[in-house]
Amino acid sequence: MAERVGVYVCHCGSNIAGVVDVEAVARWAEANLEGVVVARDYKFMCSSLGQELVKEDIEKEGLTRVVVAACSPHLHEKTFRRACAAGGLNPYYFQMASIREQVSWVTEDRAQATQKAKMLIAGAVQRVLHHQALEPSQVPVNEHTMIVGAGIAGIQAALELADAGHPVYLVEREPSIGGHMAQFDKTFPTLDCAACILTPKMSDVDAHDNIKLLSYSEVEEVSGFIGNFHVRLRKKARYVDEDTCTGCGICIEKCPKKVVDEVFEAGLGYRKAIYRPFPQAVPKYPVIDTESCIYFERGTCKACEKFCPTGAIDFEQQDSMMELDVGNIVLATGFRLFDCTRIPQYGYGRLANVFTSLEFERMGNAAGPTGGRIVLRDGVTEPKSVAIVHCVGSRDSRHHPYCSAVCCMAALKFGHLVLERTQAEVYSFYIDIRTPQKGYEEFYDRLQEEGMHFVRGRVAEITDAARSPGEEGKLIVQVEDTLIGRQRRVPVDMVILMGAMEPRLDAKEVAVRFGISCSMDGWFIERHPKLDPVATMTDGVFIAGTCQGPKDIPGSVAQGAAAAARVQGMISRGTVLIEPVVASIDESKCSGCRICNDLCPFNAIDYLEQEGVSRIQTALCKGCGTCVAACPSGAITGAHFNDEQIMAEIEGLLYDVLHTNGAQAPAEEPAPA
Amino acid sequence: MSDETFEPRIVGFLCNWCSYRAADLAGTARIHYAPNVRIIRTMCTGRVDPTFVLKALALGADGVMIAGCHPGECHYLEQNFKALRRYQMLKHTLRALGIEEKRLRLQWASAAEGAQLAAAISEMTETVRRLGPLNWRDNWDEGDRYEQAIESLAREHAEALEVPA
Numbered sequence: 001m002a003e004r005v006g007v008y009v010c011h012c013g014s015n016i017a018g019v020v021d022v023e024a025v026a027r028w029a030e031a032n033l034e035g036v037v038v039a040r041d042y043k044f045m046c047s048s049l050g051q052e053l054v055k056e057d058i059e060k061e062g063l064t065r066v067v068v069a070a071c072s073p074h075l076h077e078k079t080f081r082r083a084c085a086a087g088g089l090n091p092y093y094f095q096m097a098s099i100r101e102q103v104s105w106v107t108e109d110r111a112q113a114t115q116k117a118k119m120l121i122a123g124a125v126q127r128v129l130h131h132q133a134l135e136p137s138q139v140p141v142n143e144h145t146m147i148v149g150a151g152i153a154g155i156q157a158a159l160e161l162a163d164a165g166h167p168v169y170l171v172e173r174e175p176s177i178g179g180h181m182a183q184f185d186k187t188f189p190t191l192d193c194a195a196c197i198l199t200p201k202m203s204d205v206d207a208h209d210n211i212k213l214l215s216y217s218e219v220e221e222v223s224g225f226i227g228n229f230h231v232r233l234r235k236k237a238r239y240v241d242e243d244t245c246t247g248c249g250i251c252i253e254k255c256p257k258k259v260v261d262e263v264f265e266a267g268l269g270y271r272k273a274i275y276r277p278f279p280q281a282v283p284k285y286p287v288i289d290t291e292s293c294i295y296f297e298r299g300t301c302k303a304c305e306k307f308c309p310t311g312a313i314d315f316e317q318q319d320s321m322m323e324l325d326v327g328n329i330v331l332a333t334g335f336r337l338f339d340c341t342r343i344p345q346y347g348y349g350r351l352a353n354v355f356t357s358l359e360f361e362r363m364g365n366a367a368g369p370t371g372g373r374i375v376l377r378d379g380v381t382e383p384k385s386v387a388i389v390h391c392v393g394s395r396d397s398r399h400h401p402y403c404s405a406v407c408c409m410a411a412l413k414f415g416h417l418v419l420e421r422t423q424a425e426v427y428s429f430y431i432d433i434r435t436p437q438k439g440y441e442e443f444y445d446r447l448q449e450e451g452m453h454f455v456r457g458r459v460a461e462i463t464d465a466a467r468s469p470g471e472e473g474k475l476i477v478q479v480e481d482t483l484i485g486r487q488r489r490v491p492v493d494m495v496i497l498m499g500a501m502e503p504r505l506d507a508k509e510v511a512v513r514f515g516i517s518c519s520m521d522g523w524f525i526e527r528h529p530k531l532d533p534v535a536t537m538t539d540g541v542f543i544a545g546t547c548q549g550p551k552d553i554p555g556s557v558a559q560g561a562a563a564a565a566r567v568q569g570m571i572s573r574g575t576v577l578i579e580p581v582v583a584s585i586d587e588s589k590c591s592g593c594r595i596c597n598d599l600c601p602f603n604a605i606d607y608l609e610q611e612g613v614s615r616i617q618t619a620l621c622k623g624c625g626t627c628v629a630a631c632p633s634g635a636i637t638g639a640h641f642n643d644e645q646i647m648a649e650i651e652g653l654l655y656d657v658l659h660t661n662g663a664q665a666p667a668e669e670p671a672p673a
Numbered sequence: 674m675s676d677e678t679f680e681p682r683i684v685g686f687l688c689n690w691c692s693y694r695a696a697d698l699a700g701t702a703r704i705h706y707a708p709n710v711r712i713i714r715t716m717c718t719g720r721v722d723p724t725f726v727l728k729a730l731a732l733g734a735d736g737v738m739i740a741g742c743h744p745g746e747c748h749y750l751e752q753n754f755k756a757l758r759r760y761q762m763l764k765h766t767l768r769a770l771g772i773e774e775k776r777l778r779l780q781w782a783s784a785a786e787g788a789q790l791a792a793a794i795s796e797m798t799e800t801v802r803r804l805g806p807l808n809w810r811d812n813w814d815e816g817d818r819y820e821q822a823i824e825s826l827a828r829e830h831a832e833a834l835e836v837p838a
């Protein structure tokens with residue numbers, strides 16, 4: 001078979017060459033590895049010149065197989081496959097050895113690193129000899145896109161796609177879209193009114209012909225693959241018929257049951273048992289909260305039904321299931337606020353006048369529970385002094401090591417609101433003030449001029465135990481002022497805790513459902529932190545906004561638009577190439593034992609009664625290889641991961657044992673059946 | 674080869690979605706760990722045929738690591754449970770063959786757990802270093818026929834394992 005293999009060892013600048021003796025590795029491969037006719041080391045293999053090198057050698061040296069030893073295949077396998085194709089070689093006659101991520105970046109000892117690199121290359125060379133030419137299959141991309149989560153990031157993505165003429169399903173779990181931004185009064189650093197910039201976008205979503213809004217709904221199951229996802233979702237019962245409801249709101253007025261609104265009003269305000277989270281909610285239809293509704297509790301009341309002019313109330317409504325086919329998915333599920341009771345020494349939940357940042361957002365909101373008046377928990381007293389505590393749960397090894405990115409700016413925004421609306425003194429207790437975006441540092445300067453006081457130090461405790469007459473009836477903030485190196489006790493009337501931004505409680509479950517991964521902290525992981533921030537490792541699933549990590553509104557909007565652009569790219573291409581990594585059954589070897597049938601998680605394997613054999617439906621197979629490993633007759637082959645290839649790779653990786661022990665590598669053995 | 678300088682050779686089978694990416698992450702994070710595990714990428718731990726493990730040991734590996742997504746997080750739903758079952762059976766087989774079962778390790782490592790994977794690799798390297806070389810190939814008393822023996826063993830193993838549900 002005399003394959004002609006080319007081996008290319010990348011320096012990656014000094015990333016690899018600084019630890020691995022790349023020249024020696026290339027020379028060794030050329031001298032020792034069977035089939036290798038060319039071995040080169042090169043500064044940057046992924047550069048156009050590096051790719052050109054591969055292409056030229058294929059043409060001039062008649063290479064039939066190519067191995068590149070460089071970074072992880074997750075980074076550049078595609079690049080080099082393309083280079084092979086450019087040289088006229090089937091792209092699957094290529095194998096990568098990861099000598100950067102698996103060798104030079106993780107190994108101290110030069111000799112050991114060089115040795116390991118040689119072995120990884122030997123594995124790759126032996127494997128590539130067994131590669132087969134494969135053709136990716138081409139499948140059409142469904143033009144519909146599903147966006148999950150309708151905060152500002154999801155809304156932006158939906159509008160971008162819809163405006164470009166593509167149909168969108170926008171799925172939101174809450175009764176209204178808008179996310180956290182809908183709760184705010186003003187947004188830093190420009191102090192635009194949040195509602196003024198958000199609600200027009202929300203009504204655009206509502207009115208858009210290309211957007212089908214599925215509010216109060218959740219995705220339960222996702223199957224399929226890029227271009228062709230199949231989604232099952234649950235539309236929760238609102239007990240209000242959307243076709244007849246006009247959104248007049250009489251039902252809400254007439255409902256006799258008032259409950260604390262823990263979600264939208266962050267516990268500061270009330271809503272009825274039938275409610276709309278806020279007046280500009282989209283969609284406009286109210287929803288009955290069965291946990292507090294008197295009818296659901298006692299079987300009588302139905303005030304809403306009596307007064308509804310269109311007869312839209314339907315107590316018999318059930319959750320309904322929906323099935324959708326979509327080509328791409330954007331996840332924009334956002335964040336949640338740190339539970340401040342987890343730091344008991346800050347007194348939240350115990351000391352009445354300790355507030356969370358979201359509570360304060362609601363209080364500051366002109367449409368909120370206090371009409372925008374800044375008052376203590378009693379609802380009337382204006383504070384004379386306010387402490388804002390930064391980094392509550394952020395930059396704290398006991399909770400979250402990361403910086404939540406927006407709290408400093410939100411704290412400055414709060415400082416401004418307090419100074420504008422009250423006579424109070426405002427103190428910020430910070431570790432560092434972080435204001436790295438456009439216009440942010442200027443906003444910080446402005447607050448210093450407005451007279452906000454800045455105390456550098458992490459707050460140790462907030463207490464109501466007074467030590468002096470001046471502290472009576474106050475909340476005392478105990479802090480080490482690290483600029484003057486002294487403990488200080490600052491008595492105030494009100495404390496605002498800037499809680500960390502956290503991943504949603506169900507982030508992990510959602511990630512698993514959509515086949516993507518979470519970081520250690522629980523944020524969704526992007527395909528590449530710098531170069532591919534909105535794609536994921538699962539083709540066709542994109543992420544945008546704070547579900548990917550803490551960020552502000554401009555950052556969330558930019559990601560929403562970026563994800564939409566990526567989806568649009570897929571739609572305008574119209575088709576995608578699917579990796580031909582699938583399993584197939586050699587029916588002449590299949591004994592019909594049916595062991596494989598139940599192993600496949602995607603039900604891709606059918607048993608053909610008449611023929612007495614099993615057959616794989618290629619379109620359903622995702623190539624995990626479990627059936628391949630299980631078939632007792634060796635009838636199943638996993639393309640690009642077949643037994644021969646893996647066995648050869650094992651042998652190659654153990655090149656040093658097989659050659660130093662005097663034992664020769666076993667001669668080419670018949671493929672294990 | 675004296676035991677102090679004994680550098681075990683370990684073959685690692687890492688699933689593409691979680692553990693191979695954990696290895697990538699360990700690299701990006703520049704976490705130094707023992708250079709003894711040589712990694713093979715498979716799409717899923719479900720692809721790891723017990724024959725691969727036996728073959729690696731037979732060819733001269735001193736240990737084998739299988740690493741994949743945490744239970745419940747397999748990219749193919751639950752194939753890592755199948756890997757777990759095979760792993761239990763393999764340990765049984767190894768015991769029967771007089772091979773220390775610590776030479777085989779199943780490690781869950783999510784794409785975020787670069788540090789955990791690196792630590793597991795270093796730890797396993799030390800464990801195998803203490804056990805010493807396996808030299809299974811040389812010790813195998815069926816001589817040249819060991820390849821066939823391994824395969825028939827693997828087949829028996831597979832038949833015992835993959836009972837239709």
Ligand SMILES: Cc1cc2nc3c(=O)[nH]c(=O)nc-3n(C[C@H](O)[C@H](O)[C@H](O)COP(=O)(O)OP(=O)(O)OC[C@H]3O[C@@H](n4cnc5c(N)ncnc54)[C@H](O)[C@@H]3O)c2cc1C
Pocket residue numbers: 148149150151152153154171172173174177178179180181184186187188189217218219332333334335336337357358361406410413501504510544545546547551552553554556
């Ligand atoms: C106190 C505070 C003040 C802030 N002030 C500002 C400011 O002034 N300026 C600024 O630029 N930034 C500010 N930010 C940051 C800002 O809130 C975020 O950047 C922005 O809201 C993120 O939007 P998002 O769409 O990513 O997430 P979210 O607003 O959290 O929206 C996510 C949406 O997805 C829905 N969802 C979640 N899971 C699912 C699911 N499984 N299925 C269906 N739907 C789901 C949620 O119900 C929600 O509607 C502030 C943050 C805080 C905490």
Ligand code: SF4
Pocket residue numbers: 585589590591592593594595596597613614630631632633634635636
């Ligand atoms: S396990 Fe193998 S032999 Fe049994 S039915 Fe499936 S393909 Fe056929």
Ligand code: SF4
Pocket residue numbers: 582583599600601602603604605616620621622623624625626627628638
């Ligand atoms: S390789 Fe996996 S997905 Fe494909 S048929 Fe076999 S078990 Fe099913």
Ligand code: FES
Pocket residue numbers: 688689690691692716717718719740741742746747748749752753
């Ligand atoms: S994909 Fe990682 S174990 Fe299955």
